[in-house]
Amino acid sequence: MSKEKAILTLLQGCNSLKRLRKIHAHVIVSGLHHHVAIANKLLNFCAISVSGSLAYAQLLFHQTEFPQTEAWNSIIRGFAQSSSPIDAIVFYNQMVWDSFSMRDTFTFSFVLKACERIKAERKCKEVHGTVIRCGYDADVIVCTNLVKCYSAMGSVYIARQVFDKMPARDLVAWNAMISCFSQQGLHQEALQTYNQMRSENVDIDGFTLVGLISSCAHLGALNIGVQMHRFARENGLDQSLYVGNALIDMYAKCGSLDQAILIFDRMQRKDIFTWNSMIVGYGVHGRGSEAIYCFQQMLEARIQPNSITFLGLLCGCSHQGLVQEGVKYFNLMSSKFRLRPEVKHYGCLVDLYGRAGKLEKALEIVSNSSHNDSVLWRTLLGSCKIHKNVTIGEIAMNRLFELGATSAGDCILLATIYAGENDKAGVSRMRKMIKSQGIKTTPGWSWIEIGEQVHKFVVDDKSNRYSIEVYEKLREVIYQASFFGYVGDESVSSLDVLSTIETLKTSCTYHSEKLAIAFGLARTADGTQIRIVKNLRVCRDCHSFIKAVSVAFNREIIVRDRVRFHHFKGGKCSCNDYW
DNA sequence: TTAGGGTTAG
16 A cells, blocks of 8 residues: 555544644644645544534645645634634635635635635625626525525525525525515415425425424424324324424414323423423413423423523513513523523513512513613513503603614503593504604504415404405404404494404404404314414504404414413403403 | 525414
């Protein structure tokens, strides 16, 4: 065997930096350090291997007199996956000026990886231009990297353009496009891409499923989610940790907490995502005690909690009124688990005290918090609405005003408090504030899944193609509901119904959830559960309407609002009218 | 024997 071959064989079996240093010394003594294959192998090991060293790789690289493409690629790749991806771009820039080497598909893949990780938008566009000029825009891997890179920067439209222009798309490319939509919150587009994928006869795998199941979770699209679950089972993909985690989250977010628990219990392996998805699931369903029990099991399984675990726990405690427990876990975060509470955790703490009527304590926390955040004051204002506290409500509103963060929702919250006190002047002030300050309102919308279609209804919307059918059905539903305790907004004082953003713009009659429920009643068989996902909180009028509908039509209705779940059955709601 | 992939919160 020649010396060169012997050294290459040694490098093949090398598994530590210490051993590599010895081989390197041997290479120098043998006068083979200019041998291209050996030098590249050495450099590649140092740059990529977990037992390598990027510092050593840099040393080797600088000792290379005329580095060729392979050497550049190794060093760029090494930095692209390191904690300092910016250095990959620095090396790429140097390579551009080097006349001894040409960039290839590997170079582009690695530098795009670095751009993706540090969200270097300008560089990504520049590399994209070079990719086109160099004729690599037909390369499926480079293009998939471009899709991922634009996706990471939120440039979904460009990502889709790159994807559409690809001459051939493989499974990974489709998965990247679906993930892009899913991660950017464009869930209906993710499902449409999946339909397109199916129509082009592309098989799907576990990666596809995870993106899609996550989109179903956000959309509340249980029927499609169940189909995905069935597909996973039939193809042996339900054993995957990622798929299992996504399924737990999907079932919990679609209102089927029992199904989420079933999958959770059956999972052979559980990681932090598994535990968090279950704890957050319990939390948003207002089942604090079970969230706490799950947390204790998690600790027994020796899984370290993170900040999301505590968000789930605190949410559960807050909605179940477990004040002492909530405070205990808030304190444990930093004292035992060395996790610094973030503004969202403080938000949960304010909500915890506020919901329980301890508004002075909640005010003290917001006032003393180093987070001078509008979210905290808004949370406090929400609690003031529940407990009809004008004084603290006004303090919160003034602080929001000073922070320049007043929204229409805030004005409506305070207007509702004034309305409770029969303070017409206060309500009028809030109306004027919205108008004079030009405060933007958020239109309310609701999703409902019928079969495999997700339909969106916007407040007072008559542009929907089912409008005539829906409005006609809604009139009938309101009439039926009136026999079961629902008093429509016509007979309710206009002050009493000021509780959502929608209200100021229109009458409560055509709130988006009412339209969606009427559509659901018209389009589904008797006894079928109706599930609604709404972007805002449910207003008092709609809440009492849905309670009456659940009994009048003998339907279980599940509404996921911006914060929590409401399970309506037999004229009652799981939130016990406390939300 | 130098490449591209996934989940929880927000």
